[in-house]
Each structure stands twice: as C-alpha cells, then as structure tokens.
Amino acid sequence: MENLLPIFLDSVFGFIALFLLVKVLGKTQITQLTPFDFIAALILGELVAGALFDKDIGIVEIGFSLFLWGTMLFITETITQKYKGTRGLLEGQPSIIIRHGQLIREEMKKNNLDINQLQHMLRAKDAFSIQEVAYAILETNGTVSVMKKSTYQQPTRGDLNLVPEAARLSLTLVNDGEVIWDNLKEANHTEEWLEDELKKQEVNSVKDVFYAEWTDGKDLFVLPFVRRS
Template sequence: MNNYLSMLSDTLFGFAALFLLTKVLGKTQISQLTPFDFISALILGELVGNALFDKEAGIPEIAFVIILWGVLLYLTEIITQKWKRTRAFMEGSPDIIIYRGKLIRDTMKKCKLDLNHLQHLLREKDVFSIQDVEYAILETNGKVSVLKKAANQTPTKHDLKVATHDVHLATTLINDGEIIYDNLKEKNLTEEWLIEELHKQDYSSPKEVFYAEYIKDKQLFLLPFTNREHKRFK
C-alpha cells in the first residue's frame, strides 16, 4: 500500500512540475514544435518516467531532473534569442521546396520529403494541384506555407474595389447561463442593457441562455440550453 501511495505522490508531483515548466517556457514549446523541442519532450518524459518507477527515486530526484532540464531549455531559448546565428543550428531553418512553380528536388531529398507527403501538406492548405503553387516553404515545425500563383489567389476587397468595414472581435457575455461581468465592463456595457437585449429575443433570464456573443453594431447572438427555438415558433 505504501508503494502505491509513493507512486501516487510522485506522479502528482511530476504532473504538476511538468505543467509548471510548460507555463514557464511559454506556448512555443507546444504550438511550434521544432525538432529540438521534440527531442527535448522525449528526453524529459523519459527522465520523469524513469524517476517515477525507480524505487530509489522520490520527489527530490524528480524535482532535480525537471528543474535541471528546464534550466537547460531556458538557457537554450535565451541563447537562440540573443545570438541569431545559433537559431538555424538549434531550431532549424525553413526550406523552399517549390520555387516559381517548380519543385526543388534536391531540397525535398534533403528534408526527407516525398511527393505524396508534399501533396498531403498542400491539401491541408486547400491546394489540390501543384500547378497552382508559385512558392512553397517547408517550415521548421514540418508544416508548409504556400503562396499561390496570381491567377489562383483569392481576390481581396481591395482588389474588387469594395468598401471595407472595421473588424470587431467577438466577446462572450453569457457562458453556461452565467453573465461574464468582466467582459461586460471591458465593452462598457451594463447588466441592464444585457437583460433588455435578452427580452428583445424573448428570453426572460440569462439562465435560459447557454451562450451569448457580442459584436459591435450587430444583434446579440444567443444560443438557448434546449430546443426552445423550435417551441417559440410553433
């Protein structure tokens, strides 16, 4: 029994420590996974796993491993930010795999990228033919950035000479029946205004609303908890 309690405490500590480490290192360790970050994650997981199942290792040993590896990652991040020349070595560099509509086979071979995989990456960018691509760059995280040929690019409002309007960020005012007062205050809105807007759409209380979204100059968007919308129109 004591053995299980020890494993439980070690696992909980390891989980909390790793979570804290990801917060300290920043989001790039997760969202922009480079080859170096991938190796770091594998090694860190292996070190923590070995510490968890080693009978002679406890919370102090796990803490030492996590702190040591975290310091190394943090120092590496500082080095790559301060000395630009180290970035290509530590994080890799983007490679052009399509240049002016032509495949750069030597680059694809160097990156271990075959044609089928390239087509898969292009389809993720809504490109279904290599003929539509003017430039394609293989990023350090393994994704492809694509610049289509002029004839295949989506026209913008500027190209069509259509009048543009200001863009406003959507704000959640009600979530799961509860008013989010911080968002109301941020948008200089009041609870009285919100209740009035609910009444306009036949809702008597925020508790009837699962989700409410506010965008300036637009009607308040509401989603009910149940199929109340169908009942209202019967």
Template sequence: MNTYFSLFTEAVLGLVILFILTKILGKTQISQLTPFDFISAVLLGELVGNALFDPDAGIMEIAFVVIVFGTIIYFVEWLTQKFKRTRALLEGSPSIVIYKGKMIRDVMKKNKMDINMLQQLLRDKDVFSLQEVEYAILESNGKLSVMKKSDYQTPTRKDMKLAQQEVKLPTLLINDGEIIYDNLKEKNLTVEWLQEQLELQGYRSVEEIFVAEYTKGEDLFLVPFINRNHEKWQ
C-alpha cells in the same frame, strides 16, 4: 498502500513541475515544435516516466531531474533569442521546396520529402494541384506554408475595390446553459437585455441555450440544446 501513495505523489509532482515549466517556456513551445523541442519533450517525458517507477528515485530526485533539464531547455531558448546565429543550428531553418512554381528536388531530397508527402502537406492547405502553387516553404516545425499563384488566390475586398469594414470579434455570452457574466459585463450588457434577446428568438430561459455568441450590431447567435429526436429543446 505506501507504494501506491508514493507513485501518486510523484506523478502529481511531476505533472505540476512539467506544467510550470511549460508556462515558463511560453506558448510557442506548444504550437511551434522545433527539432530541439521535440527531442526535449521526448527526453523530459522519458526521464519523468522512468523516475516514477524507479524504487530508488523519490520526490526530490524527480524534482531535481526535471528542474535541471528544464533549466537546460530554458538556457537554450535564451541562447537562440540572444544570439541569432545559433537559431539555424538549434531550431532549424525554413526550406523552399517550390520556387516560382517549380519543385526544388535537391531541397526535397535533403529534407527526406517525396512527392506524395508534399502532396499530402499541400492538401492540408486545401491545395489539390501542384500547378496552383507559386511558393511552398517547409518550416522548421515540419509544417508547409503555401503561397498560391495569383490566378488561384481568393480575391480580397481590396482586390474588389470594396470599402473597408470594421472587424468585430464575437463574444461568448452563454456556454452550456450558463451565462458568462464577465463577458456580459465587458460588453456593458445586462442579464435583462440577454433575456429579452432570447425571448425575441422564441426561447424562455438561459437553460435552453447551449451557446450564445454576441457580435456588436448583429442579432444574437444562438445554438439551443436538442433532444434525441433533434427537435428544439423543450
């Protein structure tokens, strides 16, 4: 029993420390995984995993290993922020694989990229033909940034000489049958107003609504619960 309790305690501690470390390093570490970040994540996970099943490693040993390794990662991140010349070495640098509609084979070869891989990355960007691409840049995190040729770009309001429109951010007022009171208060709305809007669209109570999305100047967008027959929730 003591063994299981010790494993549980060490696992929870490792998770908490890793979570705190992630918060300290910032959100970009999650969305922008550079080669150094990838190596760090693998090694850090391996260190914690091995420490959990090492009979000679206790809570203090796990905490020490994670804190030391986290400090190293933090120092490297600080180094890349402070000294720009270290970024290319530690974080990598973007590579242009398509330039003015032409594939740069030397760059593709250097990055171990073949035509099939390039086509797959392009399809992820909703590009199904190489002739649509003017520029393609392989980012340091492995993602592909694409600029299409002008003939294949989606026209904007500016291209069509249309007047600008205000951009409005929708707000969730109901989630899973429950009112989000903070959002309601933020938009200076009341529960009574919300109930009226529901009744206008034929619903009696908040419990009938899975999601309610509010956008200023527009009708309340409602997604009701549905039963197994895919009929309106009763």
C-alpha cells in the same frame, strides 16, 4: 499497496513540475514544436515516467532532474533569442520546396520529403494541385506555408459573379521518373498517350520527368529533371 502512495505523490509532483516548466519556458503550441522542442518534450516525459517505477528515485531526485533539464532548456532558449546565428543550428531553417512553380528536388531530398507527403501537406493548405503553387516553404516545425499563383488566389468566381465550374481533382501520372499506372488508368489514358503528351513538351522519355500531373480539361503539367552542369 504500500507502493501506491509514493507513485501517487511522484505522479502529482511530476505533473505539476512539468506544467510549471512549460509555463516558464514558453507557450509554444504542439503544432509549432521545432525538432529541438520535440526532443526536449520526450526527455522531460521520460524523466518523470522513469522515476515513477524506480524505487530509488523520489520527489527530490525528480525535482532536481527537471530543474537541471529545465535550466538547460532556458539557457538554450535565451541563446537563440539573443544570438540569431545559433537559431539555424538549434531550431533549424525553413526550406523552399517550390520556387516559381518549380519543385526543388535537392531541398526535398535533403528534408526526406517525397511527392506524396508534399501533396498531402499542400492539400491541407487548400492547394489540390502543384500547378496552383508559386512558392511552398517547409517550416522548421514540419508544416508547409503556401503562396498560390495569382490565378488561383482570391477573389473567387463567386465574388466575381461568374458561373461555377465543376471541381476537378488532379492526378499524378509520373513521379521521379516512374509512371503511376493506377492513376494513368484512372485518367482513362494509355502509355502511348502519355508519351505523345511528353513529346509535345519536348520531353523524350518518362525517365526525364521528375513530376507530371494531369487535370481533366487542361494540358499535361510536366516538370522535367533539372540537369546541373
């Protein structure tokens, strides 16, 4: 029981100190954290959590650690604000993942981003097909900003008083040179059909396809590998 009071005091002090530190450093939202901010948050939390169960560490030590780390964070933020050249190193840089409707495979590999992850982020931006996207930019906080092709931008069919069309979900049939057999079956198509559709677009083999997407009522959307000379 005698250990409860020190833990209580350390917890309250750590909470207040972290709260004030966040207020001083800025109002960055959790969804806007850069990799550097994320590391800083982990370390600050670890400093307080570790101190709670270390009998040799008290309020003075916690306060000093938070002050020291907070000072380094403040200096770093000041440097990035004053010297723009340091932002790329400390905060990262946005990456263009889709340009002119084409997937940039090199940028995806550099950011450890696969097709499934990209599709998930695009759907969160109301882009349910890669065909709809003119540009997609992977931001430094891990989110994706999307600019749709003009065909898929507002106004909507309702704005133009047009007859509504049935919603159609796109299916990925080829990903990085491999056929997604479950999706091909879901689309009620065969391997022969897929090969014929690829040949119509002058693609000789599935292995030459980086990405292929099928939507009912539309032609097969194919992005072949871009061979650099």
